[in-house]
Amino acid sequence: MxxxxxxxxxxxxxxxxxxxxxxxxxxxxxxxxxxxxxxxxxxxxxxxxxxxxxxxxxxxxxxxxxxxxxxxxxxxxxxxxxxxxxxxxxxxxxxxxxxxxxxxxxxxxxxxxxxxxxxxxxxxxxxxxxxxxxxxxxxxxxxxxxxxxxxEIMPPRRGSIPRPGDLVAVSSQFMLVVVSAIRCGQFVKIMAGGFSRTILVL
Missing domain, CATH: 2.60.120.10 (Jelly Rolls)
Structure with a gap:
């Protein structure tokens, strides 16, 4: 000490x-x-x-x-x-x-x-x-x-910025409608119902 x-x-x-x-x-x-x-x-x-x-x-x-x-x-x-x-x-x-x-x-x-x-x-x-x-x-x-x-940094992937109303794939079987998208630097967090995902925008 x-x-x-x-x-x-x-x-x-x-x-x-x-x-x-x-x-x-x-x-x-x-x-x-x-x-x-x-x-x-x-x-x-x-x-x-x-x-x-x-x-x-x-x-x-x-x-x-x-x-x-x-x-x-x-x-x-x-x-x-x-x-x-x-x-x-x-x-x-x-x-x-x-x-x-x-x-x-x-x-x-x-x-x-x-x-x-x-x-x-x-x-x-x-x-x-x-x-x-x-x-x-x-x-x-x-x-x-x-x-x-x-x-923990949310796993990024390449992609464009989604807009409210867009469909996003959350698994091989399910698609959800985007409710909101919050941009933070080069990353965008998308919300669709109770699901969220962060994507990297390059």
Missing amino acids: TNSQTIRRPGEGRRIGIVGDVYRFLATGEETDGKYATFEALVPPGCGPPPHIHSREEESFLVLEGQIAFQNGEERLVADVGTFVNMPVGSLHCFKNETDQPARMLISVAPAGLEQMFLEVGQPLDDAEMTPPPSRADIDKLLEAAPRYGV
């Missing part, structure tokens, strides 16, 4: 690029005895992670600059500066910067551990370097690593 304090001055901390966003780590589990991890997230226009579920940690967000659209299940929230959001364990959620200006957030996970997935999957960045838009290879890398960290 450590008793030393952790200090990160402006601009300090490891920076990585992951699925289009830039994360700067302020405190990791190694520094908090595994209790929590905190990082700054720079979210460029149009960026944000795909819909996912955490089985181990709660995740909280504080919007510092810009505006972020959060999706928690079927509930949507457009969050301005100063808005705090906490996503409980087991919730299907995502966020996206839907504006034409960068957004910045403070993100914490408790307990710690998820930051290790970001460090594994992400691309190390220099102080002033920005991350390129995510490629299919970047997304595949994230999809492969996520289950090892207790994160």
